[in-house]
Amino acid sequence: MSKLNKPGDDIAQAGTSRRDLLKGLGIGVGAGVASVIGAGQVAAAPMVGDAPKADADTSAQRVPFYGAHQAGIVNPRPAAGIIASFDIVATDLDQFETMMKLLTARIAFLTAGGAVAMRDPKLPPEDSGILGPDIAPDNLTVTVGLGDSFFEKTDWGKALKPNALDRMTQFPNDALDAALCHGDLSLQFCANTPDTAIHALRDIMKSLSEYLVMNWMMPGDVPQAKPAADGTTPSARNLLGFRDGSGNPDSTDEAKMRQVVWVTPENGEPGWALGGSYQVVRLIRNKVEHWDRTPLQEQERDFGRRKISGAPLDGGPNATERDVPDYSKDPEGKVTSFLSHIRRANPRTPETEANLILRRPFNYTSGALKNGQIDQGLIFICYQADLGMGFITVQSRLNGEAMEEYFKPFGGGYFFVLPGVSGPGDYLGSTLVSAARSL
Amino acid sequence: MVANTLKSTALALILMAGLTAQSFAADPSLDLVAPLADYKIYVAENTEQLVKDTEAFVAAIKANDVAKAKALFAPTRTSYEKIEPIAELFADLDSSIDARADDFEQKEADPTFTGFHRIEYGLWVEGKTGEIQGYADQLLKDIKTLNERINGLTFPPEVVVGGAAALMEEVAATKISGEEDRYSRTDLWDFDANFAGSQKIYTLFRPLIADKNPDFVKKVDANFAEAGAILKKYQKDGGYVSYVELSDADRKVLATKVNTLAEDLSTLRGQLGLN
Numbered sequence: 001m002s003k004l005n006k007p008g009d010d011i012a013q014a015g016t017s018r019r020d021l022l023k024g025l026g027i028g029v030g031a032g033v034a035s036v037i038g039a040g041q042v043a044a045a046p047m048v049g050d051a052p053k054a055d056a057d058t059s060a061q062r063v064p065f066y067g068a069h070q071a072g073i074v075n076p077r078p079a080a081g082i083i084a085s086f087d088i089v090a091t092d093l094d095q096f097e098t099m100m101k102l103l104t105a106r107i108a109f110l111t112a113g114g115a116v117a118m119r120d121p122k123l124p125p126e127d128s129g130i131l132g133p134d135i136a137p138d139n140l141t142v143t144v145g146l147g148d149s150f151f152e153k154t155d156w157g158k159a160l161k162p163n164a165l166d167r168m169t170q171f172p173n174d175a176l177d178a179a180l181c182h183g184d185l186s187l188q189f190c191a192n193t194p195d196t197a198i199h200a201l202r203d204i205m206k207s208l209s210e211y212l213v214m215n216w217m218m219p220g221d222v223p224q225a226k227p228a229a230d231g232t233t234p235s236a237r238n239l240l241g242f243r244d245g246s247g248n249p250d251s252t253d254e255a256k257m258r259q260v261v262w263v264t265p266e267n268g269e270p271g272w273a274l275g276g277s278y279q280v281v282r283l284i285r286n287k288v289e290h291w292d293r294t295p296l297q298e299q300e301r302d303f304g305r306r307k308i309s310g311a312p313l314d315g316g317p318n319a320t321e322r323d324v325p326d327y328s329k330d331p332e333g334k335v336t337s338f339l340s341h342i343r344r345a346n347p348r349t350p351e352t353e354a355n356l357i358l359r360r361p362f363n364y365t366s367g368a369l370k371n372g373q374i375d376q377g378l379i380f381i382c383y384q385a386d387l388g389m390g391f392i393t394v395q396s397r398l399n400g401e402a403m404e405e406y407f408k409p410f411g412g413g414y415f416f417v418l419p420g421v422s423g424p425g426d427y428l429g430s431t432l433v434s435a436a437r438s439l
Numbered sequence: 440m441v442a443n444t445l446k447s448t449a450l451a452l453i454l455m456a457g458l459t460a461q462s463f464a465a466d467p468s469l470d471l472v473a474p475l476a477d478y479k480i481y482v483a484e485n486t487e488q489l490v491k492d493t494e495a496f497v498a499a500i501k502a503n504d505v506a507k508a509k510a511l512f513a514p515t516r517t518s519y520e521k522i523e524p525i526a527e528l529f530a531d532l533d534s535s536i537d538a539r540a541d542d543f544e545q546k547e548a549d550p551t552f553t554g555f556h557r558i559e560y561g562l563w564v565e566g567k568t569g570e571i572q573g574y575a576d577q578l579l580k581d582i583k584t585l586n587e588r589i590n591g592l593t594f595p596p597e598v599v600v601g602g603a604a605a606l607m608e609e610v611a612a613t614k615i616s617g618e619e620d621r622y623s624r625t626d627l628w629d630f631d632a633n634f635a636g637s638q639k640i641y642t643l644f645r646p647l648i649a650d651k652n653p654d655f656v657k658k659v660d661a662n663f664a665e666a667g668a669i670l671k672k673y674q675k676d677g678g679y680v681s682y683v684e685l686s687d688a689d690r691k692v693l694a695t696k697v698n699t700l701a702e703d704l705s706t707l708r709g710q711l712g713l714n
Contacts, residue, residue: 089695122709209698213691 058192059136065111068275069262069420070428072141072190073360073383074251077222077236080194081362082201083281083379084217085183085413088150089210097433099211103144104427106207110200113137128206131199138196142204143188144428145279145415150184156436162263162273162416164387168280171395173404180216180283180411188279188381194219216411218283220362220379228320235310235321239286239363239376240406242303243310246321247346249356260356260390261383272431275419278387280357283364283411286377291406302402304340312336324348339402345394357382357390380412387414468712471596474643478599481639482522486586489518493582500558500575503568512562513625513678516555519582520632521639523609524602525589532585536578539618553577556620563622597713600644604704606637611697615690617682627679630693631670638663641704648710655710659703666696 063071090096113135116127127135151161170176187204189197197219205212222236235245249260263269263276291299300307310321314335327348330336336343346352362379369375384390418428492515499507519526519537527533534542536554543549547560553574561571568575610633613619620626641659649656669689673680685693708714 087691089692120709122712122714124705124709206702209702210695213694 054136055192059138061139061192062113062137063111063139063141065108065421066423066426067420068422069277070141070143070417071111071420072143072188073261073277073358073417074257075141076251077360077362078139078190078192079222079224080191080197080219081221081379082187082189082194082197082217082219083362083381084187084189084201085147085215085281086185086187086212087215088184089213093154093156093433093436095211096429097427099208100429100433101427102208102211103204104421106204107142107144107200107428108421108424110135110203111137111140111142113140128199128202130195130202135199136196138192140189140191140196140200142200143186143190143279143417145186145188145417146429146432147183147186147413147415149182153184156439159439160270160272160432160435162269162276162278163267164269164278165416166387166414168412168414171409172399173407174409177410182413183215183415185212186279186281186413186415194221218364218366218379218411220364222362232322238361238378239288239365240291240299240303242299242305242307243321244361244378245359246305246310247342248359251358257358259385261358261385263385267385270435272435273416273419274431277383277385277417278390279415279417280380280382280384280387280391281412281415282378282380282409284378284380285375285408285410287373287406287408288376289373294406301337302340302406304336304342312342337402339400341398341401341403344398344401347397354389355393357384357394377408383417468596470647471644471711474647475594475596475599477643478640479594482525482589482594485518485522486589489515490582490586492518493579497575497579500562500568500571505562505566505568508558508568509562509623512555512559512623513620513628516625517628517632519555520629521636522589523633523636524598524605524640525592525594526585527605528592528598529585529588532581532588536581536585539613539621541618554581556622559620559622597708599640600708600711600713603637603640603644603707604701606633606640607697607701607704609633611694611701615694615697617685620682624681624683625679626682627670627673627685631679634663634666634670637700637704641707644707644711648707652710655703655706659700662696662700662703666693666700669693669696 063075065071088096088099090099116125116129116133116135118133119126148161148165148167151157151165167182168176187201189200191197191200201217205214225234225236228234235243235248238244249256251257258264261277263273263278265274269276294302296307300313304325305312305321306315306319309319311319311323312325314325314330315323325336325342325348327336327343333339333343338344346356359380359382361381364377364379366375382391419431421428421430492511496508496511496515499511526536534554537556538552538554539556540546540549540552540560543552546552547557547564555578557574558571558578561568561574565571610630614626614629614633617624617626619629641663645656669692670679672689673685
């Protein structure tokens with residue numbers, strides 16, 4: 001490498017040496033390879049080791065941490081996510097409080113971003129360094145939930161457990177792996193880039209090593225989509241090639257979210273739980289090889305939507321995924337089969353309005369299976385104000401659906417997402433700790 | 440734990456002389472001399488014990504006494520596990536003494552898989568000593584070589600001090616999951632030896648940092664004590680019950696203790712100004 005003295009010199013010199021090298025190889029350097037970016041400075045042709053360019057606008061995106069509800073539920077899903085389950089090792093309420101304050105402080109810092117604290121170089125660095133010396137918020141959210149096993153450990157936990165919270169049970173099509181199920185604590189990380197999510201996970205595990213032992217984790221992503229012709233953003237596709245989330249309730253409609261997602265006084269939950277939500281996580285393998293060998297018309301019949309547009313099957317040629325199917329005109333299931341995924345999931349009757357859930361899934365790809373197929377599928381995550389009326393009812397209706405041939409749920413769990421943190425003096429779980437103290 | 444601090448004054452004097460002449464000629468921090476010398480004695484005592492125990496262990500195998508060899512397996516290993524940070528400096532010997540089947544593509548069938556765990560496989564899975572006679576001879580030879588090399592070694596201070604955390608990293612990465620002694624399920628013996636070895640180093644250097652950083656030593660003391668209390672529940676007849684008897688809840692508490700000790704002890708070198 002060339003000797004670099006002043007910061008201004010390096011670009012020019014490095015550029016020159018790369019150009020010289022190219023010339024020496026007999027390769028012409030044209031304006032398209034090295035364009036002039038300033039007096040005496042030439043932009044070098046990108047080299048193999050150059051990092052992909054970060055996007056300054058998306059890096060700076062910040063989701064407010066403080067609020068009545070936790071972030072990471074009704075805000076739009078960014079491209080990267082991780083779901084992780086932990087067991088909590090805390091012997092008493094005081095330790096739990098200390099742990100939750102520490103967790104709150106880490107999430108507040110990580111979601112706001114900022115400079116990494118520097119230490120004496122004789123010590124291990126405080127931060128992993130994988131994002132460099134400045135942490136960009138990058139749309140990061142960390143959503144914290146508590147599982148049934150956490151509440152069942154203590155008398156105060158049992159007394160204050162949310163009414164509908166339970167240990168996830170096996171549905172008929174499940175093949176649950178105990179090592180990938182349940183947990184005392186769930187952490188859902190969402191960010192624009194996977195590195196930001198991983199960085200946050202590592203930071204929290206390092207900071208809370210006294211309290212947390214990881215049970216399982218799964219990273220996932222949301223594929224990008226071009227805006228539709230009318231300017232709207234379509235739903236992301238799952239790994240079966242279908243749009244997923246078309247039928248979701250409107251997450252920008254606050255009244256609707258109060259009804260579907262957030263625990264309100266009408267749910268009859270303990271007072272400390274108001275503003276929280278039930279989180280369901282299901283790790284669902286998709287048998288993609290088999291699916292890709294299934295005729296398109298059968299795929300669409302089993303799913304209940306058109307594959308390309310996402311439109312319901314009773315729509316015309318210009319129908320979109322936002323169109324609502326009218327099952328009253330199809331009482332025998334001739335157009336949209338009673339075995340199809342969307343008709344079972346949401347039959348759209350007045351009674352089934354009470355079973356709406358807010359889905360917020362990620363796709364996952366996790367290496368090869370023993371049979372030589374790809375381990376690929378969906379990290380299904382959904383939120384609801386009532387676990388029984390929400391996911392459990394919906395999944396019970398889905399039992400026996402045509403898609404079961406291509407789905408294999410193998411992990412996950414039920415968690416209660418704590419109410420939000422009101423401001424810098426507050427912490428995650430403060431209402432639960434207060435309620436436990438006044439028992 | 441080692442009962443006697445010094446086996447003989449003569450041994451101690453030789454070690455001290457060696458240290459003064461070799462390792463601290465450059466730029467010794469005088470405070471470190473005494474604990475380093477003590478540690479060298481601790482290691483010497485353990486390697487001496489290791490040679491003696493391995494001789495008995497190998498003799499049982501040569502006599503085709505499977506039951507006796509099984510009984511001697513775990514206690515023989517403890518002296519090795521206590522001094523692992525030093526023993527591991529000799530990568531060739533560590534691999535031939537303490538490799539696990541996972542380290543080989545062909546696993547147990549790999550002919551280069553030797554040492555304690557290959558013998559463990561022979562005793563518990565194959566249930567006979569015929570196949571492992573050669574491995575037993577090799578083990579004794581390796582252990583004697585290790586002893587000689589360690590006796591001639593100048594202990595690098597940063598390796599000794601860093602060893603406290605290194606032992607916890609060992610437990611965190613490969614022991615807590617019960618991978619180490621998978622055929623005999625004697626993992627808790629190794630846990631205990633790793634903790635003892637780590638705590639020995641910490642205790643020797645503790646006086647140098649206790650005044651400067653009372654919160655640190657208080658926390659580390661407490662974590663060692665709590666980990667020790669959990670292990671104690673599983674002690675039986677001077678040893679340990681099977682790893683399978685370790686409850687899930689206790690395994691998780693141990694995991695948090697090990698990780699937190701690794702986190703905290705990783706600052707020990709820096710606190711002592713070592714590079």
